[in-house]
Amino acid sequence: EKGGFASFMDKEIHDQPQAVADTLLGRFDLEGRLTLDDMRIDESLLKSIDKIVVIACGTAAYAGQVARYAIEHWCRIPTEVELAHEFRYRDPVVNEKTLIVAISQSGETMDTLMAVRHAREQGAKVIAICNTYGSSIPRESDAVLYTHAGPEIAVASTKAFLSQIVACYLLGLYLAQLRGNKYRDEIETVIRELQEIPAKIQRLLDEDKQQVVDLAAKYKDTQSVLFLGRHVGYPVAMEGALKLKELAYIHAEGFAAGELKHGPIALIDEGQMVFIIVPSKNGRDSLHAKVVSNIQEVRARGANTIVIAEEGDEEVRQYASEVIFVPQTATLLAPLLATVPLQVFAMELATDKGLDVDQPRNLAKSVTVE
Numbered sequence: 001e002k003g004g005f006a007s008f009m010d011k012e013i014h015d016q017p018q019a020v021a022d023t024l025l026g027r028f029d030l031e032g033r034l035t036l037d038d039m040r041i042d043e044s045l046l047k048s049i050d051k052i053v054v055i056a057c058g059t060a061a062y063a064g065q066v067a068r069y070a071i072e073h074w075c076r077i078p079t080e081v082e083l084a085h086e087f088r089y090r091d092p093v094v095n096e097k098t099l100i101v102a103i104s105q106s107g108e109t110m111d112t113l114m115a116v117r118h119a120r121e122q123g124a125k126v127i128a129i130c131n132t133y134g135s136s137i138p139r140e141s142d143a144v145l146y147t148h149a150g151p152e153i154a155v156a157s158t159k160a161f162l163s164q165i166v167a168c169y170l171l172g173l174y175l176a177q178l179r180g181n182k183y184r185d186e187i188e189t190v191i192r193e194l195q196e197i198p199a200k201i202q203r204l205l206d207e208d209k210q211q212v213v214d215l216a217a218k219y220k221d222t223q224s225v226l227f228l229g230r231h232v233g234y235p236v237a238m239e240g241a242l243k244l245k246e247l248a249y250i251h252a253e254g255f256a257a258g259e260l261k262h263g264p265i266a267l268i269d270e271g272q273m274v275f276i277i278v279p280s281k282n283g284r285d286s287l288h289a290k291v292v293s294n295i296q297e298v299r300a301r302g303a304n305t306i307v308i309a310e311e312g313d314e315e316v317r318q319y320a321s322e323v324i325f326v327p328q329t330a331t332l333l334a335p336l337l338a339t340v341p342l343q344v345f346a347m348e349l350a351t352d353k354g355l356d357v358d359q360p361r362n363l364a365k366s367v368t369v370e
């Protein structure tokens with residue numbers, strides 16, 4: 001059932017082109033209009049919402065963070081992302097004009113379920129993004145957008161994460177269309193680019209995997225790894241760090257690259273391993289330049305800089321101990337590609353340490369207690 005792979009995790013990382021393709025399948029009608037499954041919320045109501053709050057835990061919450069950049073940009077609806085357990089117990093301001101997006105692979109995470117119940121009691125509508133048919137969170141929501149990642153067996157999330165991000169994009173594009181499509185051209189480009197993502201993930205797995213396997217072997221005994229990113233690269237950095245903690249039991253931290261000089265740069269010492277997720281240069285020159293200067297800052301203090309950058313971005317080479325190139329795509333879609341080498345790195349490093357990547361210690365696949 002592992003389909004010839006060494007672990008479920010390995011299989012699920014390689015399932016990702018399919019998981020993304022299946023999550024995209026059948027969502028557009030002939031006019032290019034998006035359709036969502038199980039949409040039980042009146043479209044007129046969706047037109048009038050004035051705030052979106054994404055609630056989730058762990059990896060699913062990082063998918064939510066990616067969603068925020070996309071939804072705010074395309075829809076101009078104020079969007080917050082909050083850990084479900086924090087949301088639930090802080091007396092949040094939500095009402096009939098709030099749309100809650102609850103993201104959960106299992107659909108059984110108790111923290112997220114309790115937050116959903118709380119939000120609905122305040123009159124908010126809830127859309128669930130979920131990978132498990134008929135589970136509790138979709139059952140208790142007003143609408144559901146299923147991710148079609150297939151069963152995720154390994155405890156740490158991989159293909160569900162990418163599918164959640166895709167579902168969030170679909171929701172954002174749907175709301176943008178519904179509310180008047182201000183960025184029509186850009187949105188059409190994004191829809192086209194989305195269709196190309198599965199093949200790009202496949203190419204990444206085919207062409208880059210060995211480089212990442214070698215990198216993991218080289219850094220097998222490292223004690224601490226930092227991850228830096230800006231914009232949508234920030235949640236990718238957080239997710240890269242979480243995977244490494246979970247699978248390899250290594251101390252790892254993700255930062256917003258802009259925070260570096262506000263404290264974390266004190267951690268940088270000779271030989272410190274730092275992953276930096278560099279945004280596309282395409283249309284976002286200033287963002288790119290900022291991250292390049294962050295690479296220089298940590299490099300100057302002795303860090304080993306492992307840079308994840310877009311193919312063609314030769315400029316970063318001179319500042320990098322190593323560059324992992326990922327295929328080009330729209331800026332907002334980059335997490336679907338940049339995350340993959342980080343998943344592989346964590347899995348390979350854990351494997352090199354002789355650890356069980358499918359069942360890390362102390363973790364459960366779904367956390368059904370608060």
Ligand code: F6R
Nearest residue numbers: 058059060104105106109156157
């Ligand atoms: C990390 C991981 C967890 C889950 C979190 C939420 O690899 O798997 O952080 O993402 O427990 O689980 P779901 O999505 O089932 O609500």
